[in-house]
Amino acid sequence: MKATPAPNMQRRRLLAAGAAGLAAAGSGGLLLPRAARAAAYPERPITFICPWPVGGTADQSMRALCQVASQALKQSVVLENRAGAAGMIGARAISQAKPDGYTIGQIPISVTRFSQLGSLPLDPRSDFTYIARTSGQTFGIAVLANSPFKSLREMAAYAKANPGKLTYGHSGIGGATHVGMEEFAQAAGIELVSVAYKGGSAALQDVIGGQVDMLADSSSWAPHVESGKLRLLATWGEQRTPRFKDTPTLKELGYEVVVEAPNGVGAPKGLDPAVEQTLRAAFRDAVASKEFKQVVARIDAPVMYLDGPDYQRYVAAVYDHETQLIQRLKLKEMLQKG
Known part of the structure; x- marks a missing residue:
């Protein structure tokens, strides 16, 4: 007949088992709490x-x-x-x-x-x-409604004859609006002066205020084009945007530039x-x-x-x-x- 352990011995074994369980939870057992946390996400x-x-x-x-x-x-x-x-x-x-x-x-x-x-x-x-x-995003080039440029071709022709005279606002050097405009300028063989802002909305305000000649931005210009305050010269997508279906893309005008x-x-x-x-x-x-x-x-x-x-x-x-x-x-x- 198997002897029954003394009460003190039983207590020590129970404590040891509990300690082992805590140790497991502190090492490999962390997998379970982590899974539980992930299941409860977000808390x-x-x-x-x-x-x-x-x-x-x-x-x-x-x-x-x-x-x-x-x-x-x-x-x-x-x-x-x-x-x-x-x-x-x-x-x-x-x-x-x-x-x-x-x-x-x-x-x-x-x-x-x-x-x-x-x-x-x-x-x-x-x-x-x-x-x-x-x-x-729908990017485009916009100018004031009273700008002498009625089309992108007119603007490009002027810029070619007057290198470094026209300015454009964009949302930061190296960003999509800056690089897209420089890609276009290179394709058109013209030199433009870039003016960097922290975002398109600040650039838009300076174009509306007449401090900068052109805006290169995603569609912050849209409501101002529709109100008649700005003129949209071109968009930069693969296809024309439905909202401004009368405005050609850069690609349509012969410039192999697409920016989305x-x-x-x-x-x-x-x-x-x-x-x-x-x-x-x-x-x-x-x-x-x-x-x-x-x-x-x-x-x-x-x-x-x-x-x-x-x-x-x-x-x-x-x-x-x-x-x-x-x-x-x-x-x-x-x-x-x-």
Whole structure:
């Protein structure tokens, strides 16, 4: 017959078993609490960093997206504007945040350019977790309604005869509006003077005020074109925009330049896969929502959705294209000159 352990011995064994269980929870057992945390995500509001000023087209589309995504996530998604350096201040803040899913934001596609120009110390192909590509932008060149230029050809002819005389406002050196305009200038064989701003809305005000000759921006110009205050000379998409169907594209006019610069949502690298899946599902629903489509239609931002993994592959392809563009436009030298 097996002897029954003394009461003290039984107590010691129970304590030892409890200690072993705690030790397991402190090492390999962390997998269970982490999974539980991911399943409960999100448990508090999420900060969404928008790298552009309040009121611009990117700000408007991202606010609409956050509002719908918050419904799917059942938590507030609070947009925080961190403008400057052509969107790179906000992009860097996203990359440096804790990868817990509580700091996400808009990643401008120009991270593929600025990382190679040395002003963003990271590799966008591997240093973000990509959630969704959302919508594109309708870029264009606009002038005041009383400008002597009735068409892009007239403006280009004047610029060719008067190199360095015409100015244009844009949202930052090396950004999509700056590089797109310089691509056009190179294709047209003209020399323009760029004037950099922190965002398109500030550039717009100076064009309306007559301090700058032209505006290169996404569709902040749209309501002013419709009101008759501005004249739209050309858009930069693959096709004409339905809202301004009488305005030709650069490509139509013989310049092989197409700029769409789609917006996307991302997070720091190292995000828990379960949290990533939750965010991808929420933003997939948000992009497909009626509310988001109404806002982007109003600001001429075509829906260009890609899920996270496809978006990451797109970023890698754009990175390779930017390598060639930087060399062709001599952007490093341009950036050094300011």
